[in-house]
Amino acid sequence: MPPTTARTERGRRRLAALAAVCVLLPAQAAAQGRLQVELDAPESVRALLLRHLRILRADAVLPEAAADRAALVRRTRREVADLLATEGYFDPQVSLRRAGDAPWQLTVAPGERARIASREIGFTGDLAAGGEERAARREALRRAWRLQPGEPFRQAAWDESKAVLLDQVSARDYAAARLAASRAEVDPVAGSVALGVTVDSGPPFRLGPLVVSGLSELPADLVARYSTLEVGEPYDRERLLALQSTLQNAPQFASVIVDIERDPALADAVPVRVEVSEAQARRLGFGAGYSTNTGYRGEVAYSDVNLLRRGWELYTGLRLEQRRQSLYADVFLPPVQARHRDSFGGAIERSDLQGLRLTTQAVGVARATTRGDIDTQLAFRLQNERREPEGAARSSANALTANWTWRQRAVDDLLDPRNGHVLEVQLGGGARAALSDQDFVRLYGRYVRYQPIRGRDVLILRGELGATLAPSRDGVPQDFLFRTGGAQSVRGYAYQSLGVAEGEATVGGRYLAVGSVEYVHWFKPDWAVVAFVDAGDAADTRKALDPKLGYGLGARWASPAGPLALDLAWGRETRSLRLHFGIAIAF
Numbered sequence: 218m219p220p221t222t223a224r225t226e227r228g229r230r231r232l233a234a235l236a237a238v239c240v241l242l243p244a245q246a247a248a249q250g251r252l253q254v255e256l257d258a259p260e261s262v263r264a265l266l267l268r269h270l271r272i273l274r275a276d277a278v279l280p281e282a283a284a285d286r287a288a289l290v291r292r293t294r295r296e297v298a299d300l301l302a303t304e305g306y307f308d309p310q311v312s313l314r315r316a317g318d319a320p321w322q323l324t325v326a327p328g329e330r331a332r333i334a335s336r337e338i339g340f341t342g343d344l345a346a347g348g349e350e351r352a353a354r355r356e357a358l359r360r361a362w363r364l365q366p367g368e369p370f371r372q373a374a375w376d377e378s379k380a381v382l383l384d385q386v387s388a389r390d391y392a393a394a395r396l397a398a399s400r401a402e403v404d405p406v407a408g409s410v411a412l413g414v415t416v417d418s419g420p421p422f423r424l425g426p427l428v429v430s431g432l433s434e435l436p437a438d439l440v441a442r443y444s445t446l447e448v449g450e451p452y453d454r455e456r457l458l459a460l461q462s463t464l465q466n467a468p469q470f471a472s473v474i475v476d477i478e479r480d481p482a483l484a485d486a487v488p489v490r491v492e493v494s495e496a497q498a499r500r501l502g503f504g505a506g507y508s509t510n511t512g513y514r515g516e517v518a519y520s521d522v523n524l525l526r527r528g529w530e531l532y533t534g535l536r537l538e539q540r541r542q543s544l545y546a547d548v549f550l551p552p553v554q555a556r557h558r559d560s561f562g563g564a565i566e567r568s569d570l571q572g573l574r575l576t577t578q579a580v581g582v583a584r585a586t587t588r589g590d591i592d593t594q595l596a597f598r599l600q601n602e603r604r605e606p607e608g609a610a611r612s613s614a615n616a617l618t619a620n621w622t623w624r625q626r627a628v629d630d631l632l633d634p635r636n637g638h639v640l641e642v643q644l645g646g647g648a649r650a651a652l653s654d655q656d657f658v659r660l661y662g663r664y665v666r667y668q669p670i671r672g673r674d675v676l677i678l679r680g681e682l683g684a685t686l687a688p689s690r691d692g693v694p695q696d697f698l699f700r701t702g703g704a705q706s707v708r709g710y711a712y713q714s715l716g717v718a719e720g721e722a723t724v725g726g727r728y729l730a731v732g733s734v735e736y737v738h739w740f741k742p743d744w745a746v747v748a749f750v751d752a753g754d755a756a757d758t759r760k761a762l763d764p765k766l767g768y769g770l771g772a773r774w775a776s777p778a779g780p781l782a783l784d785l786a787w788g789r790e791t792r793s794l795r796l797h798f799g800i801a802i803a804f
């Protein structure tokens with residue numbers, strides 16, 4: 218190596234060493250100046266001090282000057298006292314010392330925890346006025362107060378109790394309620410706290426008209442058609458949130474906010490502000506799936522939720538399944554005061570199930586009504602049906618039918634019910650005097666009970682009964698007769714394979730009886746195993762009913778769309794195993 222190059226290399230090494238020293242010296246100094254503190258405190262307060270006390274942080278540094286160290290000690294004592302006061306310790310003993318070069322020793326004796334000696338809850342404003350209703354409400358609010366005499370005092374619980382009290386007052390009638398005063402008088406010697414709070418309710422609020430903003434493409438009266446709020450009714454936050462939820466679930470809106478101005482000057486008729494943003498009106502979708510009942514499925518669907526700029530909802534599509542194909546179009550009109558929902562539509566459907574080739578063309582109108590957990594529907598349908606049973610004569614049927622449905626869903630979760638029941642009753646029929654080929658009346662009932670057992674396990678009981686009153690099944694549409702078998706019916710048998718034999722086909726009968734018992738054991742949050750027993754049959758006379766038994770085991774996965782079911786069932790009549798796959802919602 219040339220001399221010049223060697224000298225240059227040695228210079229670089231010296232500079233690197235000098236830079237390393239410059240970096241290490243401050244780091245070593247910082248390490249030597251770090252504040253090392255050992256905490257001696259009871260477990261009841263230790264976690265609180267470790268989480269919030271500044272002197273116990275890893276980056277705490279020991280001051281050089283003696284005056285600064287004295288200030289550190291005073292600040293630490295003050296911080297400890299403030300922290301412990303939030304947990305009800307108002308007379309702590311705190312010391313921070315160091316012997317020589319040993320770590321600092323922080324010793325904390327919190328003392329006795331203060332307890333609530335008394336509480337006073339007062340009211341001003343309209344709620345403080347006379348009258349039995351107001352007096353009963355004041356008493357109910359006092360009973361609901363969370364902090365009772367004798368309980369330990371905690372600042373967080375005190376703040377939460379005040380917030381809950383104010384929320385309870387302002388949730389109904391008194392939208393402008395506020396805390397007028399609050400006090401927590403501490404007696405450190407006695408270890409007690411006297412609490413007092415006063416709520417000013419302000420005036421009672423009554424609702425005024427809806428004031429809607431954000432509409433551009435949708436009709437101006439659409440929001441009002443979803444609302445059940447009446448001008449002049451008392452303010453109730455739950456009623457406003459219910460309207461907000463209803464509008465949010467409507468497909469025409471992307472986001473919704475429903476609220477009022479909490480200005481006492483507007484209390485006599487406060488406008489209800491509804492701020493909306495419109496959702497995309499038109500959508501084109503594609504889907505695919507599989508079911509053991511009807512095989513593989515492909516679907517294309519189109520929707521327009523602002524048809525003709527009237528807020529009407531159009532849903533149309535083509536669904537192609539291995540054993541069933543359908544083309545449909547339905548139009549749903551906006552609700553009338555959130556109570557009635559009218560619709561009309563038509564469909565063409567072809568199916569080939571159990572040797573019965575069926576072609577149905579139908580148009581219909583319906584009115585649906587919802588009140589709480591009860592849904593009702595009255596539907597009229599004009600249809601033509603062509604039947605081609607394998608090995609038997611072809612036939613056709615025309616019918617103008619009326620069908621009334623009453624359904625109650627009293628369950629804890631619509632997608633994944635584990636407690637409650639579903640009850641459904643149907644009454645329908647047609648007459649020769651009204652464009653039908655046959656006089657008939659159809660009666661149908663279904664009951665499903667979800668009974669929780671041992672934590673998350675569920676016992677599911679299901680029963681179905683049906684009867685079509687007619688001279689014979691001839692001329693009665695298959696929709697008004699009964700077949701059963703398959704997933705969510707009688708497992709262990711093919712879909713709609715239990716019915717009346719006609720040639721080599723299975724067609725609908727006039728009577729139905731089905732029962733099922735299923736036990737679901739959830740061994741993980743999203744996974745369960747099931748054991749079940751099903752029995753049922755469909756026949757043309759009551760005497761011919763011969764329930765077929767199916768039983769087996771299965772698995773459930775709690776998917777976002779509901780519990781997916783995979784069941785392996787043994788059909789005692791056919792003496793064979795059958796696999797069933799579908800969504801395990803018994804609605």
